[in-house]
Amino acid sequence: MKSDCIPFKKTGYFSNLICDYLDQKESLQPFYNRFPNLGDFKDQILEKQANFPKENRVVLHGAIKEQYASIGISRSTELHLELLKDNSTFTVVTGHQLNLFTGPLYFLYKIISTINLTQQLKEAYPNYNFVPVYWMATEDHDFDEINYFNFKGKKLQWNKEASGAVGHLNTDGLDDVYDMLSMEIGIGQNAEELKTLFKRSYLEHDNLTDATRFLANELFGDYGLVIIDGDNRELKKLLVPYAKKDILENVSYKAVLNTAQSLEQLPENYGIQVNPREINYFYLKDGLRERIIEKDGLYYINDTDLSFTEKELLEELHSYPERFSPNVISRPLYQEIILPNLCYIGGGGELAYWLELKSSFEEMGITFPILLLRNSALIITQKQDDKLTKLNLDIADLFLKQSSFINKKIRTISNIDIDFSPQRQHLQEQFQGLYSLAEQTDKSFLGAVKAQEVKQLKGLDNLEKRLLKAQKRKLKDHVVRMTEIQNELFPNKSLQERNLNFSELYLEYGKELIPTLMSALKPLSGEFAILTLD
Known part of the structure; x- marks a missing residue:
């Protein structure tokens, strides 16, 4: 394998905001906590250790253990789960939608970046433990964004009527996608392995959450990846006091709005990635995921006949925390409340909206993570x-x-x-x-x-x-x-990584694909990788 690289800013595919962040431009420094330099992780460890409650570790361990009950768990992942209970263990996390058959190729790059960084941190700080985490975006409701993948220039699509959180969707109809893949994929050992992987993931599980967990575990379980679904009653109990501040006091709205305005006023004209709402939560129930809106002292569920007084809404929040689903503003906060996390790894668009959130974290008293741009590559x-x-x-x-x-x-x-x-x-x-x-x-x-x-x-x-x-x-x-x-x-x-599905490369390289990428991608390199595979 030959390996080369090119600066992100010279690719022409990354925003000025992200390129300036990578250059640590002075005007952007108020918008993040620490830059992802290996030496700066020690202070991040100490800050998170001081601010993360021991009891949250117990809840986290129990919830994830329960979520793994239905699938085989690797020895490495099981060890990482046990380590999460220890005060000297921390996570590095990436998140992604439940794209069909992983969706774009960069799904792999996100997780590989996460696993490799935990290994690098362990070498630098041997007295601590580091666990790679994949956060499944099970509560998203943008079905059209995740119901297909590209294969050899064709769009293999899951045709289904869908509403509510995508993680709840049953897998009916995915046998048709399997048939399309089987017709297109050709013959050979690698082709058979891919067909088997799709079949075991999607045709032998009842819902999209379980199917995606199985798939990610098959691909990365041997590396100790821990997969988490935030759509969980026990985990959301930890979110309740922060959700109250958001819903009743509009804390996140005020803080993020001020930050967004500050970003917008910079001479670089970065623009705004995401705008906060007064209430940054959806109501989630029975195929429904709709915004909570306050008007004249009542709380309405958008496009429904449901409404609550303040007292009723608080009773609902305490009795059924699982029915309150964070949006793009509050989900990062939720993640950092329940995980002993040091670093979030994401794409350019994700990091752009994370840079609007630091003040909201400060208002809520939650440590803001280090932000790392995921690896990108041309294969x-x-x-x-x-x-x-x-x-x-x-x-x-x-x-x-x-x-x-x-x-x-x-x-x-x-x-x-x-x-x-x-x-x-x-x-x-x-x-x-x-x-x-x-x-x-x-x-x-x-x-x-x-x-x-x-x-x-x-x-x-x-x-x-x-x-x-x-x-x-x-x-x-x-x-x-x-x-x-x-x-x-x-x-x-x-970019190749935004269109190609991993299956096309797997056809050529088989089981060596992921180990090869693991050895080639360096999470702290700060450059776009160009890899020529033998």
Whole structure:
């Protein structure tokens, strides 16, 4: 395997906010607690240790143990579960939706980043224990975002009428997706392993939560990954006092709104990733997940006939905490309340909204975690690498927009000079003489000189474009091969990791895929990885 890297900011696929965060730009420092440098984790450990109640560990252990009751648990995961009860054990967590068959490839990168960081922390701080955690977003209700995965350019979709939390959905209809996958996947040992994995995950479990837990455990259980479902009565009991502050006092709304406004006022014009609501909780029950809205002292469940007085709502919260589902603002807080967590690992969009949340955590008295951008990678097969070598293509150039990529390469390989910069400079020097002449004779002539200069420079631009276009036609075969390889590596003109499903790579590399990625991806590298797999 060959390994290379490129700075995130040079890929063109990451926001200015995330690139500036990675550069530790001074203006962003008030919006996070500690930066993910290995040495800074010691202070994070001490702060979290001082602020995380022992009794929360007992509840956490019991809840997760119960959630694993129906599936085989690896020795490594079982050990990590027991260690969670110890005051010297901490977690590193990533979260993701319940995407069908893991969804985009970066699902793997998130979890691999999490596991690898815990191993690195153990080497640096041997007196402590570190547990990798995958938080399943079982309470999300965006079914259209998770009901498909891409396979060899085709969208394999679960067609089902759905409402409420996706984790509650039964798996009826997924046999049709299995049939589609079986028709497309071909033959061979790796293909059979994938079919078996899909079948055991989705056709032998009754709901999407259990299916996803089984799948993630099959892929990463041997590495000690602990999978958690926050949709749990005992865990949500720990959330009750914080939910009351949010619902009755709008604590999160006020704090996040002020932070968002502060971010928006920075000269960099980052924009706002997410806007808080006065109440940042949904009501969750029987296929329903709708916002709680306060109006004139009553609390309404949006788009239903349900309503509560303040007293009734508090009784409901204490009696049925499982019916109160955090939204994008309150879910991170919930996570940090129930986990002895040091670091959250997420994508650029996730980190962007986490940067709005620090003040809310401070108001609630909860330690704000370190934020780490997950690993990103471009995986190149040996066959694709051979093509790149034959075409003499620079991998960094593949990240350019396709038109820029083609133009740059045509200029490089053309046997004539397509750059008219010398001609422009010569023309501008000639017009400088005309400007001097006009100044000495009739200044009213300056406008005419300027107009002629603009016209002739524009004419040179047009000639350059026409020459470039002519060379593209002449080198058509080369252009076609260039665009083909770029389209292979950047499907839909986007990052590979956002489109490809792991199954396509598993077909080629089988059980070696995940160990290979585990050895190649470095969570604290701070750069985009380019991996050529043998």
